[in-house]
Amino acid sequence: LVVFDFDWSLIDNNSDVWILEQLSKELAEKIVELRKKIQWTDLMHVIYQGVTRQQIENALTKIPFDPAMIEALKIIKRGKGEIIILSDANTEFIDIILKAYGVRDLVSFIISNPANWDEDGRLHVKRLISPEDSPHKCENQCSVNICKGRELVNYLSLHPDGFNQIFYVGDSLNDFCPATKMSRNDTFLVRKGFKLEKFLASSKNELKPRIVYW
Template identity: 30%
Template sequence: MSNIVIVFDFDKTIIDCDSDNWLIDELGFTDLFNQLLPTMPWNSVMDRMMMEFHSHGITIQEIENVLHRIPIHHRIIPAIKSAHALGCDLRIVSDANMFYIQTILKHLGIIECFTEINSNPGYVNQQGRVRILPYHDFNKNSHCCANPCPPNMCKGLIIDRIQDTVSEVDNKRFIYLGDGAGDYCPSLRIRERDFVMPRKNYPVWDLICKDPSLVKAQIHGWCDGEELEQVLMKLINKIMIEENAKFISSDCKLQTLSTPVFETLPKPLSVRLS
């Protein structure tokens, strides 16, 4: 296991569209969705849409089949598999929902690559329909974030929790990838020695570009799945080289300190390279 934690958004980052809109459009409920959207929060609208699907006889299998066809850039899966093979700790923080994400990742054969998925609750109830609930219950209280986070999810709070649970002794380095306005808050909380990968010309990119100095981490943009893979692999390689250099430097120092003071003839150091 490497010392790298990679946190992915899901919609328009791992997949190449918004999963809610994809499902609604493909099942032919766009007009009803547009009518309901101004009347209630997004999560509530999607929960209502699932009730409408069920009442119209649309089965869970039909919903899953639509999700299986969701567009994804052909270099995303290789990028995820490569990062996982290198021992990186891969996690998801997404404003989609657990039902979508698990359904799609299982179909793509990459769900085992992720150690943790953080998203809105989504599950099939006893009546056989999907329920979608907010991550933060905005009916009881708000997360009170000053950044442009939706009321149901502050990704910054989730990133804080992930960083707090990772021991400083483990010397973990973070890479955060996202596209939306909700990815701005966690981008501000990633530390100086870490990396933020905003999708170019998407809301998080525009927010960061207004004042890049507010982001403590190094910023590396990407435009599509191919560039995501290239940038991500370069950053993983950069971190590994830096950490190996620290290890070699520490190893040399320890060996130098352990050399007896009465030895007058220099001897070559045996440096461990891996």
């Protein structure tokens, strides 16, 4: 099983920020202040009400996606590996980008904030864990709307036959939690130059999986 975070792990940008920068540099700059007051997923939902489906799709099809990473996905599938995405982006963005680059059929499952289009072509994004749900109470570096460790455990519970190995590819602080659920037989692939690498360098937590920086 190979689990990919999406933004800055599978693709070479943050899909939410990319959209904002393509539509309005000024708005992208204001987001820095706005996110201090509003939860990120909720903020994106509000902003996308003023953006058409065509604008979003046109922007997402141009987002950087390294050909080497696309080839890696194909190699994994040829080797009979299963690929899932575990991301704090949203299901619709991920789906659009994967289809644009012709690799949607290589991904078995997407776990992310649910999103859908309304009749007027406006995108509605919800938190994976809504404010009405019980909080995940995770003590790791998880966002309030998603505990990736819990999501990984839930996914594995649906596959009782298990997997010989788990590979997890990530770059952010919320990618740390899944690694705490992995075994010594697994591999944690950490992107260099991002928050997760810096956190691991200063963390006293000992992880079981082998850590590989890329």
